Amino acid sequence: MEGLKQLLSNNVRKFGMIIALIGIALLFQILTDGILLTPLNVTNIIMQNSYIIVLAIGMMLIIITGEIDLSVGSVAAFVGAVAGVLMVTMDFPVFAGILICLAIGAIIGAWQGFWVAYVNIPSFIVTLAGMLIFRGLTLVVLQGQTIAPFPDGFRGLSSAFVPDVFGGEGEIQLFTVVVGIVLSVVYILSELKIRRTDLKYDFKTISFPLFIVKLVVFTIVINLFTYVLAQYEGIPYVLIVLFVLIIGYTFVMNKTVIGRHIYAVGGNANAAQLSGIKTKKMKFWVFVNMGVLAALCGMIFAGRLNAATPQAGNLFELDAIAAAVIGGASFTGGVGTVFGAVIGALVMGVLNNGMSLMGIGIDWQQAIKGLVLLAAVAFDVLNKNK
Amino acid sequence: MSERILEMKSITKTFPGVKALDDVKLDVRKGEIHALIGENGAGKSTLMKVLSGVHPYGTYEGDILFQDKRCEFKNINQSEELGIVIIHQELALIPELSIAENIFLGNEQATKGVINWNKTIIETRALLKKVRLNVEPEEKIKNLGVGQQQLVEIAKALSKKVKLLILDEPTAALNEEDSENLLKLLKEFREQGMTSILISHKLKELLKVSNSITVLRDGQTIRTYRRTEEEVTETMIIKEMVGRDLTELFPDRVHNIKDNVVFEVKDWSAYHPLDVERQILHNVNLHVKQGEIIGIAGLMGAGRTELAMSLFGKSYGKKITGTIKKNGQEVSFKTVDQAIKSGVAYVSENRKEFGLILIDDVKNNLTLANLDRISKNNVLNTSKEVVEAESIKKRMNVKTPSIQQKIVNLSGGNQQKVVLGKWIFTDPDVLILDEPTRGIDVGAKFEIYKIINDLAEKGKSIIMISSELPELMGMCDRIYTLCEGEITGDIAAKDATQETLMTYMTEKGRS
Numbered sequence: 001m002e003g004l005k006q007l008l009s010n011n012v013r014k015f016g017m018i019i020a021l022i023g024i025a026l027l028f029q030i031l032t033d034g035i036l037l038t039p040l041n042v043t044n045i046i047m048q049n050s051y052i053i054v055l056a057i058g059m060m061l062i063i064i065t066g067e068i069d070l071s072v073g074s075v076a077a078f079v080g081a082v083a084g085v086l087m088v089t090m091d092f093p094v095f096a097g098i099l100i101c102l103a104i105g106a107i108i109g110a111w112q113g114f115w116v117a118y119v120n121i122p123s124f125i126v127t128l129a130g131m132l133i134f135r136g137l138t139l140v141v142l143q144g145q146t147i148a149p150f151p152d153g154f155r156g157l158s159s160a161f162v163p164d165v166f167g168g169e170g171e172i173q174l175f176t177v178v179v180g181i182v183l184s185v186v187y188i189l190s191e192l193k194i195r196r197t198d199l200k201y202d203f204k205t206i207s208f209p210l211f212i213v214k215l216v217v218f219t220i221v222i223n224l225f226t227y228v229l230a231q232y233e234g235i236p237y238v239l240i241v242l243f244v245l246i247i248g249y250t251f252v253m254n255k256t257v258i259g260r261h262i263y264a265v266g267g268n269a270n271a272a273q274l275s276g277i278k279t280k281k282m283k284f285w286v287f288v289n290m291g292v293l294a295a296l297c298g299m300i301f302a303g304r305l306n307a308a309t310p311q312a313g314n315l316f317e318l319d320a321i322a323a324a325v326i327g328g329a330s331f332t333g334g335v336g337t338v339f340g341a342v343i344g345a346l347v348m349g350v351l352n353n354g355m356s357l358m359g360i361g362i363d364w365q366q367a368i369k370g371l372v373l374l375a376a377v378a379f380d381v382l383n384k385n386k
Numbered sequence: 387m388s389e390r391i392l393e394m395k396s397i398t399k400t401f402p403g404v405k406a407l408d409d410v411k412l413d414v415r416k417g418e419i420h421a422l423i424g425e426n427g428a429g430k431s432t433l434m435k436v437l438s439g440v441h442p443y444g445t446y447e448g449d450i451l452f453q454d455k456r457c458e459f460k461n462i463n464q465s466e467e468l469g470i471v472i473i474h475q476e477l478a479l480i481p482e483l484s485i486a487e488n489i490f491l492g493n494e495q496a497t498k499g500v501i502n503w504n505k506t507i508i509e510t511r512a513l514l515k516k517v518r519l520n521v522e523p524e525e526k527i528k529n530l531g532v533g534q535q536q537l538v539e540i541a542k543a544l545s546k547k548v549k550l551l552i553l554d555e556p557t558a559a560l561n562e563e564d565s566e567n568l569l570k571l572l573k574e575f576r577e578q579g580m581t582s583i584l585i586s587h588k589l590k591e592l593l594k595v596s597n598s599i600t601v602l603r604d605g606q607t608i609r610t611y612r613r614t615e616e617e618v619t620e621t622m623i624i625k626e627m628v629g630r631d632l633t634e635l636f637p638d639r640v641h642n643i644k645d646n647v648v649f650e651v652k653d654w655s656a657y658h659p660l661d662v663e664r665q666i667l668h669n670v671n672l673h674v675k676q677g678e679i680i681g682i683a684g685l686m687g688a689g690r691t692e693l694a695m696s697l698f699g700k701s702y703g704k705k706i707t708g709t710i711k712k713n714g715q716e717v718s719f720k721t722v723d724q725a726i727k728s729g730v731a732y733v734s735e736n737r738k739e740f741g742l743i744l745i746d747d748v749k750n751n752l753t754l755a756n757l758d759r760i761s762k763n764n765v766l767n768t769s770k771e772v773v774e775a776e777s778i779k780k781r782m783n784v785k786t787p788s789i790q791q792k793i794v795n796l797s798g799g800n801q802q803k804v805v806l807g808k809w810i811f812t813d814p815d816v817l818i819l820d821e822p823t824r825g826i827d828v829g830a831k832f833e834i835y836k837i838i839n840d841l842a843e844k845g846k847s848i849i850m851i852s853s854e855l856p857e858l859m860g861m862c863d864r865i866y867t868l869c870e871g872e873i874t875g876d877i878a879a880k881d882a883t884q885e886t887l888m889t890y891m892t893e894k895g896r897s
Contacts (some may be wrong), residue, residue, distance in 0.1 A: 016444060255766050261757075267745050271740055271742055272743070276755055338837075
């Protein structure tokens, strides 16, 4: 019991937002008479928020280094527009088109990173300029028109589902259930491995019963989730993209030298510099990374809309920043996790979705989201001062 | 001349863990220039902060009598109202505002909130004339030199109807000529009846202008000289400033000095990073052998930290010239990374700003400077990291409940051990330690000394920078003195006395 208490008090913030997410979900589950967590709507929530989650991951890295990126919405729109021109107007093959778009994102990121890291212009200014520049260029590329429709292969990225290879008939998509089981096995094995190393080195570990409880809870959550998805169309492709991004970025941030350097730069740039870290280079690459993710976001959004439009990506930057902040990022830098950003994005996403289901107008939705953002940060500040 | 304007009686001020002032008394007569002198950390600035209300009444013990009235200043405004104005070492002017705006900042010449600019300008002009600064009142501060800014500060003090002017190291950043002017001005003011307290390290300067000299040491008043009544010489003051015995403060050391020179610096020069005309370091030469501990002594502003940082991957300065030899081979460190890789470590004097990531935990701070040691192909081996961090924690005797504790929650001494541990983790041959015991208590100091001795015994070369001369004399084999960016002495520690060191530190071109 002591262990659990310790665990909770050490991670108030991390668990706080998960608990808030669960609370919000349950609240809307009741308010919407159970519509929120139907298989169809859960799938919807994932697909509606996929592009924000992608942005939030990149934004989290940016904020961890102590910077900000206001241009991501415009960059997403611009890349979406380029994708439209390439694949719709010019009939480029989908795969080549996607690669070119990601490269463009990287170049845009490098452009902004250059000004921020090497010329020392505040990122607020650089990316505010970028916001205008790329919104303008979007209009130029599209000539004010909407380009549609995209080829099927491209649309699949954001709106198709992995087919049921087991050919399961009827209500349940068998493949998805199997994936859930496989994932749980992988999860349990990796947890066991970690625990074995911890014990070998005599590290502090949670007690064995608590460990079993943890395994059981997570296994149930994973399988419940895949079971819900299986009741609709199964696993959307975009969920696989998100899964890879979340696992990949969590690994980079927690387990690699690069990740450690990013945290160090944000935590104390002077100390990082004197520890031999190339702080400028780090900032530069974090912006390049943001550019690539913004490009990916732009393509997912365009694919979902099945059109490249001049208004795409409007205010995405604010959603992404809000997600990162709700998820535990601090504007002073050095703090935050990828997982937190995802939770933050889901909090916003579930709020949006739930309020829409209840028929609350867009006006009130905005106001309520604003209050939630403020409350999340206030909670954090008060918690820190304790 | 003998009328008393200020009396501070039995002032005692304690900071957490340190007694900064201990029963200090200060007796200033009307119309004199009173010099306040002491080593770094002797308590001069703290005493002036008590006087001016920066440390409010109630946070210290003792009495302040100004013009025979008891004063209980709660903030700086109250002391200024009585005419006590302090000009700090770091000038407090706003660069983007004009001279006139700065002078009347917080004291705007306004009626009902509307500023009367004509009055402001006219009064500023009169004030500037008094301090002999021939610049338009509308000029922005950022366009003025340091000497001129100093004069603006004084003009600002005059605008507050100053009776007692306190100057904290006013000439530290000034060149000869500007210093001369400033001192001349102070003398003129004295003739007009103003009293000033002058804090300075430059003894010659003080002897030239002062009527009385009070010496502080380790937070205590040593004595006050009245120069009309007795003869005072530089040597006498130095003796009073440093005169304490080397007690059993330093652990025993096994000397293990080899003949080979590990680290050698030749003709090292550097310029100020922003003011590229100003040379900070002048042809510095030094060397350190394997297992040797050398010290660098110098007063504030002598360029000690600047020297260390410029050597460490050019982290300070512009237009750096000179050579570094490591084990006889010439090396050049363009980045900190290269310096670390070739076995040089620098422990900053300011652990909070340059040494540690306060919001991160002990473990991550310990391993940050050498993540290569615990990673393969850029992937961290976090288990190995914990094992390594634990072992350093043990070796440094860092007192923390766990290596996952955030650094902010550690005491100063333990933070310092983490910084040292972080650099020992890079396995350096040469450690540059900049004020390694600043702001930590005696017990922790002793432990740090033991670690340093241990490193030297194991064949590391140590360069130790410190403001505390006894520390250098107790720890080092040789001591270099640095004065205004020049090495002025290279003295075997066994031959060194604080008096000789202080002489070399204050005098350029003696050696």
